[in-house]
Amino acid sequence: MNIKLKRKVENYIFLGLSFLSAGFGLFFLFWILGDLLLNGFKYINIDLFTKDPVPPGMEGGGLKHAFIGHIIITVLGTVIGTPIGILAGIYFAEYGRNSKIAKIGRNVVDVMVSNPSIVIGAVVYAILVKPVGHFMGFAGGVALALLMIPVIVITTDEMMKLVPQQTREAAYALGAQPWQVSFHIVLKAAKVGVLTGVILGVARISGETAPLLFTSFNNNFTTFDPTKPMASLTVTVFQYAMGPYDDWHRQAWAASFILTFGVLLASITARYIIQRKKY
Amino acid sequence: MEARKKALNQAKLFENVFKVVLGSAALFVGILLPLVIFISLYKESSLAINHFGVINFLTSTDWDPVAEKFGGLVPLMGTFIATFLATLIAAPISIGIAIFLVELSPNKLKPVFSTAIELLAGIPSIIYGMWGLFVMAPLFGEKIEPWLTENFQNVPLVGKLFEGSPTGIDVMTTSLVLSIMIIPFMSSVVKDAFNMVPSIMRESAYALGATKWEVIKQVMIPITASSIAGGLILSVGRALGETMAVTFLAGNVNQIPKSLFDPFTTITVALANQFTEADTAIYLSSLYFLALILFVISFFVLYLSKIMLLRLEKKWKV
Numbered sequence: 013m014n015i016k017l018k019r020k021v022e023n024y025i026f027l028g029l030s031f032l033s034a035g036f037g038l039f040f041l042f043w044i045l046g047d048l049l050l051n052g053f054k055y056i057n058i059d060l061f062t063k064d065p066v067p068p069g070m071e072g073g074g075l076k077h078a079f080i081g082h083i084i085i086t087v088l089g090t091v092i093g094t095p096i097g098i099l100a101g102i103y104f105a106e107y108g109r110n111s112k113i114a115k116i117g118r119n120v121v122d123v124m125v126s127n128p129s130i131v132i133g134a135v136v137y138a139i140l141v142k143p144v145g146h147f148m149g150f151a152g153g154v155a156l157a158l159l160m161i162p163v164i165v166i167t168t169d170e171m172m173k174l175v176p177q178q179t180r181e182a183a184y185a186l187g188a189q190p191w192q193v194s195f196h197i198v199l200k201a202a203k204v205g206v207l208t209g210v211i212l213g214v215a216r217i218s219g220e221t222a223p224l225l226f227t228s229f230n231n232n233f234t235t236f237d238p239t240k241p242m243a244s245l246t247v248t249v250f251q252y253a254m255g256p257y258d259d260w261h262r263q264a265w266a267a268s269f270i271l272t273f274g275v276l277l278a279s280i281t282a283r284y285i286i287q288r289k290k291y
Numbered sequence: 292m293e294a295r296k297k298a299l300n301q302a303k304l305f306e307n308v309f310k311v312v313l314g315s316a317a318l319f320v321g322i323l324l325p326l327v328i329f330i331s332l333y334k335e336s337s338l339a340i341n342h343f344g345v346i347n348f349l350t351s352t353d354w355d356p357v358a359e360k361f362g363g364l365v366p367l368m369g370t371f372i373a374t375f376l377a378t379l380i381a382a383p384i385s386i387g388i389a390i391f392l393v394e395l396s397p398n399k400l401k402p403v404f405s406t407a408i409e410l411l412a413g414i415p416s417i418i419y420g421m422w423g424l425f426v427m428a429p430l431f432g433e434k435i436e437p438w439l440t441e442n443f444q445n446v447p448l449v450g451k452l453f454e455g456s457p458t459g460i461d462v463m464t465t466s467l468v469l470s471i472m473i474i475p476f477m478s479s480v481v482k483d484a485f486n487m488v489p490s491i492m493r494e495s496a497y498a499l500g501a502t503k504w505e506v507i508k509q510v511m512i513p514i515t516a517s518s519i520a521g522g523l524i525l526s527v528g529r530a531l532g533e534t535m536a537v538t539f540l541a542g543n544v545n546q547i548p549k550s551l552f553d554p555f556t557t558i559t560v561a562l563a564n565q566f567t568e569a570d571t572a573i574y575l576s577s578l579y580f581l582a583l584i585l586f587v588i589s590f591f592v593l594y595l596s597k598i599m600l601l602r603l604e605k606k607w608k609v
Contacts, residue, residue, distance in 0.1 A: 023502040030395060033387025037408050037478070040471045044414060044422050051425075096316050103317035107310060117321020123593040124325060126525065127586070128532025130562050131328065134582045137566075138331045161320055189302050191309040219415025222534040222559070226566050246417050250535065253421045264421060272418050279413040280406065287402075 052269025055262045071259050077234040078248040086218050088153025093160035094210055101168025106194045125162035132158050133223030149242030152228025160213035167209025171202040205289050208282045215278040221246035245271050336580035354545040361577035368547050369557040374530040376466035381474045389481035412475035420539030423468040432459025455552040463551040465540040473526035480522030484515035521599030528593040534559040558585045
């Protein structure tokens, strides 16, 4: 009788702890999102998007330079990273499915996807920024592309593997060349999944700060020229949040709110599409 | 006949071009990229390596840009301490969350809860940092830490951890925020592993009269042990390289923390704060040396986690 009771009590204690830990996770999620909503939403106004910053310490001004810079750098990263990622993914899934490169490469890519992003920033600084002599938006794009590629490779590889083998055989039976099978048949069948990988990659890079600190750096003015230093939302949030002015803090909250909900929306959409594909 | 041969040759040429293009993309991503990273970091840090020597750099606590004396022990220890504490907090909670998601949550709500936990991983790290600076640091500095000092200072052994002036910019808040960031990675790995356990194993245990917790403790956890270890190591790898959240909260003071309330520095904090300010070649090179150390450690840690995770897959997928 005693043992029975002890087992029951133990059961409830540990299951209770499990409930508590789920509560812990959800508590912090809602706390962070709630704070962002409370502090960020009310500071969003038209000036934030249409005005350049005013000199430090003065009220007013906006983050137009950072929004534009952020979009340009993210687009650059996506344009550079997507084709390389998809091509490598196709090789892993189709051409070299059982080759040595694919076998080693898959493990390496899985490792690289969690690699410290600040290290990538330091490397791009050494390769691009130092030889040219100044920070530039383009270098930021390259750093982000390098961070995005592993995400795209993994998703492309997985999504193309989901295409049934019979589809490929049917195409071969009609006399298609291997490249035609890969590009016209398999890639087309898996295009939603591959596109989702790109969205996941964009979601990942648009929240990155560390690699941009040493590459695109910052700029107080709006610029469209990727060979110049360029402001981004994340670096600006870093600068403003660490700075001493209340007006900076307000703008940092507003920018964080937009950034976070944009990123979360993109990743929820991508996950939803992938889940639907898999079943 | 001629035309057909020509078309065939053209197709073959096309085929080879594609093979080369795809292969070189794969080669670049899968093999060359980490090599390029390693080599360029090594090249940039060679000045510091030659000047200070590897062993000397790793054991020296100097960090003096004026005297041009640099050592990596302090940021390295800071990285290890923050990672260790964050993993210590995150590990039991992540396993708890995984158990909740697999065994306790109502089936209909499972996707909702999983997505919610995964959203924690989607929040950009700078947001964690800023939120930590504006919300957590004042809360801890003004309320929680003074309370801890008051109540635990005189407890032997533990008391030492709660000494010093509570500011909220210290080891404690950094580790806590870091742990929240790595929880989703570990819990999603453990959850996937739990889901891979064949239901017949669970059902057999239930049939023998085991309680839910006994099934978890004696069936699920032993079977998935290598995956749990893999998830743990993965989250360690994530925590090692985390930059922005830590930069806001660590305080960037070059000292090995003696209590939980001491400000400190890590490799990533040193890089983020000092990289663009480094004005001498040896200063920059020392920072690159730190980056190289970080890259090598995280690469091996993450690779180890990959090996651990593959073990379970091999066991059950055959």
